[in-house]
Amino acid sequence: MRCLLCNKSINPDIAKCPVCGFRVIHTTYKNNETNNNVFKQIKIDYLEYKLSGISVGLKVYDYAVTENDVTIIAENDIILCECKNLRPNEIIWFNDIFEEIISDRKFALCVFVKKQNESNRVFKVDIMPNRNISHSKIGVILDNGLTFRIVIGKENDYISSRAIQLL
Numbered sequence: 001m002r003c004l005l006c007n008k009s010i011n012p013d014i015a016k017c018p019v020c021g022f023r024v025i026h027t028t029y030k031n032n033e034t035n036n037n038v039f040k041q042i043k044i045d046y047l048e049y050k051l052s053g054i055s056v057g058l059k060v061y062d063y064a065v066t067e068n069d070v071t072i073i074a075e076n077d078i079i080l081c082e083c084k085n086l087r088p089n090e091i092i093w094f095n096d097i098f099e100e101i102i103s104d105r106k107f108a109l110c111v112f113v114k115k116q117n118e119s120n121r122v123f124k125v126d127i128m129p130n131r132n133i134s135h136s137k138i139g140v141i142l143d144n145g146l147t148f149r150i151v152i153g154k155e156n157d158y159i160s161s162r163a164i165q166l167l
């Protein structure tokens with residue numbers, strides 16, 4: 001069977017998922033709206049607890065361009081979202097607009113997962129635009145399991161990166 005929270009394959013005889021710690025629930029209850037809503041709330045409560053103190057961010061760079069060279073002159077970390085606010089399959093948009101993302105070629109973002117008292121996990125994330133995506137917003141979407149993707153675009157019209165493991 002699969003964990004109902006992180007979607008990893010698990011042994012049904014154990015009490016808790018070894019990956020995310022969510023309790024192993026044998027769904028013998030009736031599949032109706034009330035039960036589904038109760039279960040949805042249990043998942044949301046657990047997500048909030050499990051993802052508390054974790055954030056997803058982006059490294060941004062300022063460049064100095066001379067005739068022959070491009071040099072990084074500053075590096076800043078911006079936090080895109082607090083992960084406890086993420087809900088499966090919903091996007092949290094970052095407020096600022098990334099006007100400089102105007103490209104029809106592949107480009108890379110430097111994404112990090114920040115957790116209290118741990119060093120950041122950093123990922124190089126390729127974005128392959130299939131159209132002009134200027135004046136777009138950047139956002140984070142939580143998948144059904146405990147992975148997320150970076151999205152660029154706007155509501156109902158965006159491209160997304162590969163999935164990154166959140167924990």
Ligand SMILES: [Zn+2]
Pocket residue numbers: 003004005006007008017018019020021022
């Ligand atoms: Zn799990």
